[in-house]
Amino acid sequence: MLKINNLHVSLEDEDKEILKGVDLTVDAGKVHAIMGPNGSGKSTLSYVLSGKEGYNVTDGSVELNGDDIMELEPEERAALGLFLAFQYPIEIPGVGNMTFLRTALNAQRKARGEDEIGATDFLRLVREKAAALKIDSDMLKRPVNVGFSGGEKKRNEILQMAMLEPKICILDETDSGLDVDAMKLVANGVNALRDEGRGFLVITHYQRLLDHIKPDVVHIMADGKIIKSGGPELALEVENNGYSDLLDEAS
Amino acid sequence: MEAGDTLQVKDGVDQETIDAVKEVSTYKYGWDTDIEMEYAPKGVNEDIVKLISEKNLEPEWMTNWRLEALERWKKMTEPKWAMVDYPEIDFQDQYYYARPKSMVEKPKSLDEVDPKLLATYEKLGIPLKEQMILAGVEGQADKPDGERKVAVDAVFDSVSVGTTFKSELKKAGVIFCSISEAIKEHPELVKKYLGSVVPVSDNFYATLNSAVFSDGSFVYIPPGVKCPMELSTYFRINAENTGQFERTLIIADKGSYVSYLEGCTAPKRDTAQLHAAVVEIVVEEDAEVKYSTVQNWFPGDENGNGGIYNFVTKRADCRGDRAKVMWTQVETGSAVTWKYPSCILRGDESQGEFYSIAIANNHQQADTGTKMLHLGKNTKSRIVSKGISAGVAQNTYRGQVNMHPRAKNSRNYTQCDSLLIGDKCGAHTVPYIEVKNNSSRVEHEATTSKVDDDQLFYCRQRGMGEEEAVALVVNGFCKDVLQALPMEFAMEAQQLVAISLEGSVG
Numbered sequence: 001m002l003k004i005n006n007l008h009v010s011l012e013d014e015d016k017e018i019l020k021g022v023d024l025t026v027d028a029g030k031v032h033a034i035m036g037p038n039g040s041g042k043s044t045l046s047y048v049l050s051g052k053e054g055y056n057v058t059d060g061s062v063e064l065n066g067d068d069i070m071e072l073e074p075e076e077r078a079a080l081g082l083f084l085a086f087q088y089p090i091e092i093p094g095v096g097n098m099t100f101l102r103t104a105l106n107a108q109r110k111a112r113g114e115d116e117i118g119a120t121d122f123l124r125l126v127r128e129k130a131a132a133l134k135i136d137s138d139m140l141k142r143p144v145n146v147g148f149s150g151g152e153k154k155r156n157e158i159l160q161m162a163m164l165e166p167k168i169c170i171l172d173e174t175d176s177g178l179d180v181d182a183m184k185l186v187a188n189g190v191n192a193l194r195d196e197g198r199g200f201l202v203i204t205h206y207q208r209l210l211d212h213i214k215p216d217v218v219h220i221m222a223d224g225k226i227i228k229s230g231g232p233e234l235a236l237e238v239e240n241n242g243y244s245d246l247l248d249e250a251s
Numbered sequence: 252m253e254a255g256d257t258l259q260v261k262d263g264v265d266q267e268t269i270d271a272v273k274e275v276s277t278y279k280y281g282w283d284t285d286i287e288m289e290y291a292p293k294g295v296n297e298d299i300v301k302l303i304s305e306k307n308l309e310p311e312w313m314t315n316w317r318l319e320a321l322e323r324w325k326k327m328t329e330p331k332w333a334m335v336d337y338p339e340i341d342f343q344d345q346y347y348y349a350r351p352k353s354m355v356e357k358p359k360s361l362d363e364v365d366p367k368l369l370a371t372y373e374k375l376g377i378p379l380k381e382q383m384i385l386a387g388v389e390g391q392a393d394k395p396d397g398e399r400k401v402a403v404d405a406v407f408d409s410v411s412v413g414t415t416f417k418s419e420l421k422k423a424g425v426i427f428c429s430i431s432e433a434i435k436e437h438p439e440l441v442k443k444y445l446g447s448v449v450p451v452s453d454n455f456y457a458t459l460n461s462a463v464f465s466d467g468s469f470v471y472i473p474p475g476v477k478c479p480m481e482l483s484t485y486f487r488i489n490a491e492n493t494g495q496f497e498r499t500l501i502i503a504d505k506g507s508y509v510s511y512l513e514g515c516t517a518p519k520r521d522t523a524q525l526h527a528a529v530v531e532i533v534v535e536e537d538a539e540v541k542y543s544t545v546q547n548w549f550p551g552d553e554n555g556n557g558g559i560y561n562f563v564t565k566r567a568d569c570r571g572d573r574a575k576v577m578w579t580q581v582e583t584g585s586a587v588t589w590k591y592p593s594c595i596l597r598g599d600e601s602q603g604e605f606y607s608i609a610i611a612n613n614h615q616q617a618d619t620g621t622k623m624l625h626l627g628k629n630t631k632s633r634i635v636s637k638g639i640s641a642g643v644a645q646n647t648y649r650g651q652v653n654m655h656p657r658a659k660n661s662r663n664y665t666q667c668d669s670l671l672i673g674d675k676c677g678a679h680t681v682p683y684i685e686v687k688n689n690s691s692r693v694e695h696e697a698t699t700s701k702v703d704d705d706q707l708f709y710c711r712q713r714g715m716g717e718e719e720a721v722a723l724v725v726n727g728f729c730k731d732v733l734q735a736l737p738m739e740f741a742m743e744a745q746q747l748v749a750i751s752l753e754g755s756v757g
Binding site: 050051052053073074075077078079083084086089090091092093094095099100103104105107108111143160164 | 703704705706708709710711712713714715716717719723724726727728729730731
C-alpha cells in the first residue's frame with residue numbers, strides 16, 4: 001500500500017539532510033509503528049509524506065497504491081487516502097468543527113468524482129462517529145481545536161480520521177500529552193478503524209501507546225534511517241533498555 | 252428548519268463558496284450593457300446642476316438647494332487625511348449625468364422598462380419581477396407566512412429604473428421609491444429631512460453629492476409599522492467616465508422597524524471612476540433600522556488599473572429615545588474606499604452598532620471605519636471591524652468614539668481585528684477616543700494576525716484546495732460580522748470573501 005523507497009530529504013532553508021535513505025513498506029491491513037529518539041526524523045517523515053512545504057526530496061520515491069505521490073499537492077494526497085493525525089492539531093478560529101469536517105469531506109469526494117454528502121446524511125454520520133469518541137455536540141459546534149484540551153484535540157483528530165476514511169493513516173505522536181483514559185479513547189478509536197483495506201503508520205516515543213494499539217511491525221528510526229525492524233517485542237525491548245543498545249548495535 | 256441548514260449558512264464556509272471560488276476566476280460583474288445613453292456634458296458647474304435638476308423635473312426649491320451646495324463646494328478642498336493614495340481627480344473631466352435613452356420617458360410600470368435593462372439586473376441576480384424573491388433565498392421559509400420577499404429599487408448610472416412591490420408596501424403605509432420621485436410626490440418629507448443628518452456643508456464629497464446627486468432611494472416607515480419585507484437598492488454603474496452620485500434617505504418614524512440592503516457593482520474599465528454617495532438615516536423614538544451593504548464595485552485589475560474611487564458619507568441620527576441603528580458592511584470592491592458609516596446617538600438609551608468586513612487585495616486601498624457620537628444618556632455603541640489585506644493592499648480602520656459631557660453612563664466597545672495574507676500588504680488601526688464625562692466607559696481591543704501556513708497546511712491535508720483553505724480561514728476570521736448580516740446577504744458575502752482573495756496565496 002505505502003511504499004517508501006530510499007527516501008532522502010533535506011531542509012529547504014538550510015543544507016541539512018534529515019532523512020538519509022528511509023525504506024519502509026506498509027501493507028494494507030497492517031499497523032506499523034515507528035519509534036526512535038528525539039531528532040531521529042520521525043515527524044519529518046510524516047510531514048514529507050503528507051506534502052508539507054519546507055523540505056526538499058533529494059532522492060528516492062514514495063508510492064501510495066502504485067501512484068507516485070511526491071509530486072502531488074497535499075490535498076491530492078489526501079484525496080488518494082493519506083491522512084496525518086497531527087502531533088499539534090491546528091486551531092482555526094471562527095470555523096465550526098462541523099463546517100470544517102464537511103468542507104474537507106466534500107472536497108475529497110469531489111476530487112474523487114463522487115457525489116457530495118448532503119446536510120442530513122452528514123449530520124447523522126458525524127453524530128454517530130462522535131459518540132464513539134465521546135465527543136459531544138458542543139465540541140462539534142465549537143471552532144476547530146480552539147480552546148480544546150490536549151485530549152480533546154487528539155480525539156478530534158481521530159474523529160476527522162473516522163469521517164474521512166483514509167487508506168493510510170499516519171499518527172504523529174498521538175499519545176503525547178494524553179492521560180491514560182484519553183489514550184484509551186484514542187486507541188479504541190484507532191482500533192475501530194483497523195480494517196483489511198487500511199494501513200497505519202504509528203509514530204511514537206513510548207511503548208505505552210502500543211499496549212493499546214497492537215502493532216504488526218515495529219521499526220526503530222535513528223539519524224534519518226530505519227536501523228532495525230521487528231515484531232511487537234522490539235517495542236518492549238526499547239521500553240526496558242532504551243535506545244542506546246540499539247544505537248550502538250547499528251553503529 | 253433542518254439543523255444542517257443552519258450549519259451551512261451560519262457556520263463559516265459552505266459548498267457554494269467553494270463552487271464560487273472554482274467557477275469564477277475574476278471579477279464576476281465586469282461585463283457591460285450595450286445601451287444607448289444620454290449624457291450631460293462633462294464637468295460640473297451651474298448649468299450642469301440646473302440640467303440635472305431639470306432632467307429630474309424638480310421643483311425650484313430643490314434646484315436652489317443644489318445650487319447653494321455647488322457654491323459651497325467650489326470653496327472646498329479635497330480631504331487628504333485618509334491613508335489612501337491616488338492620482339489627482341479632475342472633477343471637470345467626468346460625466347455627472349448619464350441615463351439610458353429608454354428612460355427619458357419614465358416608464359409607468361416595470362412592464363414598460365427596456366428589456367435590456369431588465370436583462371442586466373437579471374444577469375446580476377437581481378430580479379425585478381415581483382413574483383420572484385431575491386436569488387438564493389428560495390426555500391428559506393423562516394417567516395411565518397412561508398414567504399420572504401425583498402423589494403428592490405434598481406439604480407442604473409444616474410437614474411432609478413424601477414422599484415418593486417411598491418403597491419404592497421403602500422398598503423402597509425411604507426413609502427419606498429426613488430428619491431427623484433419622492434422630491435415630486437412627497438416634498439414635505441424630503442424638505443424636512445434631506446440634509447438634516449448630513450448637512451450640505453458636511454464634507455467635500457457630501458457637498459459635491461448635494462449639488463449633483465441624480466437619483467437614489469427614499470424610504471419612509473410610518474409610526475409603529477414593521478416594514479413587511481426587506482428593502483434593497485441595487486446600484487449599477489455602467490457608463491464609462493461617469494460618476495455615480497446617489498442619495499439615499501431613510502426615515503424610520505416612532506416605533507417602526509426596517510431592514511435595508513444595498514448592493515453595488517460596475518463593469519471593468521481601464522480608467523478609474525468616481526462614486527460619491529450620501530446616505531442619511533433618521534431614527535425616531537423606539538424605532539430600529541438595520542442597514543447592510545455588500546459593496547462590490549470593480550476593484551481595478553491586479554496591476555492597479557481602473558476601479559471605482561468610492562467616497563461615501565453614511566450617517567444615522569438616532570433622534571428619539573431608545574432608537575437603534577445597526578450598520579453592517581462588507582467592503583470587497585473599489586480601488587479606493589473612503590467610508591465611515593456613523594451613528595449620532597442623540598436620544599437617551601439609543602444604540603448604535605457597526606459591523607464591518609473590509610477586504611483589500613492587489614492594489615486596493617481601504618480607509619474605513621465609523622464614528623459613534625454619544626450625546627444622550629445611557630447610550631451604547633458597539634464596533635466590530637475585520638480588516639483583511641492581501642497582495643500589496645493597504646487597509647486602515649479609522650474610528651472615532653465621542654462621549655459628550657451629557658452622555659452619562661454611556662458605553663462603547665470596539666474590537667478591531669486585522670488579518671494579513673502575504674508580506675507586502677499593510678494593516679493600520681487609527682482610533683480616536685474622546686470622553687468628556689466620568690461615568691462612561693470605552694473599551695478598545697485590537698489584534699493583527701497573519702494567515703498561518705500551518706492552518707492552510709492543516710486544511711489541505713484534510714483535502715481542501717489552497718484557495719478553499721484561505722476562504723475557510725478568512726470566513727472564520729469574519730464570522731462575527733457575517734452573522735450580523737441578513738441570511739441571503741451572508742451567503743453572498745461568504746462567496747465574495749472567497750472570490751476577492753483569489754490569487755492572494757501561492
